[in-house]
Amino acid sequence: MENEQIKQAGLKVTAPRVKILSILERSGKRHMSAEDVYKELLSQDEEIGLATVYRVLTQFEGAGLVCRRHFESGQSVFELNSGEHHDHLVCIKCGAVVEFLDPTIETRQKRIAAEHHFKIEDHSLVVYGLCPECQGKR
Amino acid sequence: MENEQIKQAGLKVTAPRVKILSILERSGKRHMSAEDVYKELLSQDEEIGLATVYRVLTQFEGAGLVCRRHFESGQSVFELNSGEHHDHLVCIKCGAVVEFLDPTIETRQKRIAAEHHFKIEDHSLVVYGLCPECQGKR
DNA sequence: GGACAAGATGCGAAAGATTTTCAGTTTTCC
DNA sequence: GGAAAACTGAAAATCTTTCGCATCTTGTCC
Numbered sequence: 297m298e299n300e301q302i303k304q305a306g307l308k309v310t311a312p313r314v315k316i317l318s319i320l321e322r323s324g325k326r327h328m329s330a331e332d333v334y335k336e337l338l339s340q341d342e343e344i345g346l347a348t349v350y351r352v353l354t355q356f357e358g359a360g361l362v363c364r365r366h367f368e369s370g371q372s373v374f375e376l377n378s379g380e381h382h383d384h385l386v387c388i389k390c391g392a393v394v395e396f397l398d399p400t401i402e403t404r405q406k407r408i409a410a411e412h413h414f415k416i417e418d419h420s421l422v423v424y425g426l427c428p429e430c431q432g433k434r
Numbered sequence: 435m436e437n438e439q440i441k442q443a444g445l446k447v448t449a450p451r452v453k454i455l456s457i458l459e460r461s462g463k464r465h466m467s468a469e470d471v472y473k474e475l476l477s478q479d480e481e482i483g484l485a486t487v488y489r490v491l492t493q494f495e496g497a498g499l500v501c502r503r504h505f506e507s508g509q510s511v512f513e514l515n516s517g518e519h520h521d522h523l524v525c526i527k528c529g530a531v532v533e534f535l536d537p538t539i540e541t542r543q544k545r546i547a548a549e550h551h552f553k554i555e556d557h558s559l560v561v562y563g564l565c566p567e568c569q570g571k572r
Numbered sequence: 573g574g575a576c577a578a579g580a581t582g583c584g585a586a587a588g589a590t591t592t593t594c595a596g597t598t599t600t601c602c
Numbered sequence: 603g604g605a606a607a608a609c610t611g612a613a614a615a616t617c618t619t620t621c622g623c624a625t626c627t628t629g630t631c632c
Contacts, residue, residue: 307579307580308578308579308580308627308628308629309628309629310579310580310581310627310628311581311627312580312581313580329618330618330619331618343581343582344581344582345581345582345583346582346618346619347581347582347583347584347619347620347621348580348581348582350618350619350620351580351581351620352580354619354620366504366506368504368558370589370590370617370618371617371618371619372618372619385546385547385550385552387552388555388556394550394552396546396550398542398546400538400539400542401538401539401542401543404536404538404539405539405559405561408523408534408536408561409523409561409563412523412532412534412565412566413565413566413569414523414525414532414561414563414564414565414566415563415564415569416561416562416563417526417562417563417564418526418561418562418563419559419560419561419562419563420506420558420559420560420561420562421543421557421558421559421560422557422558422559423543423546423547423552423554423556423557423558424554424555424556424557424558425547425552425553425554425555425556425557426552426553426555427550427551427552428550428551428552431551431553445608445609446598446599446600446607446608446609447599447600448598448599448608448609448610449598449610450609450610450611451609467589468589468590469589481611482610482611483610483611483612483613484589484590484611485590485591485592485610485611485612485613486609486610486611488589488590488591489591489609489610492590492591508588508589508619509588509589509590510589510590
């Protein structure tokens, strides 16, 4: 139940939060922008402001419930935190996103950071390209 | 000479373009935001608007002279295109940027894209962490 | 169940980054 | 040298995200 997750995150259980979390969980898309979530709320006749959507998503991020990603498109997208870190393959035409995980790459990253004496906090690997469906179209 | 590069990019040789390209080449930093370039112009008493800086940088990008990167900090940074693709290690504290190139990672990316039938156009790998200098500070 | 304080929300305004508009100017090309 | 095409600065417009603040809810205590 959403309520539990919110409570455990140390946040009060309020209608907007439950609603937003539920949308993230039920919507087919794994990655949604604040705007996407807002539109979905509107289509469900919910009286929730865009500012609240941002606020809630930011809180969820802080609580570790979701991750914020900045693909090169101007806006941030949020995805439910599945525990496992992973990287993304993004279609530059239709926006489709495929997640993947590659241990080899992870390992190399650690090594490279170590060589430069960096202490890794996070990383982001995004491969942009055309998905199978979009390669045909022009 | 900057003039040649601009001409070869199919752009007319104008004062703002020459000036901006020259700043990118001479400034110590490899990565500059539009704002950085603008400030540099101001400090040289150049009458060039911020809009022009954006326009010119975008044209340079289209012409392949520079690359635009979106690190997770709100604004885009531009760097001269050195021909070689490379990835970045960014300090989340001081903003320092170290470039690196890792063939193994590149190879894995290609393979992963192929597995998902994606046609790679571009990719971006950014590792965020603390640089050696910032690890000591708290 | 009711009162309260802390915390949330909604709305409009604001901020920050980037883009567009527009009228005037500069380049290019012949 | 002159016309067409491309370019420019300034201001206005966009777009995404955040803030200020008055109002409403939630969680807690009696």
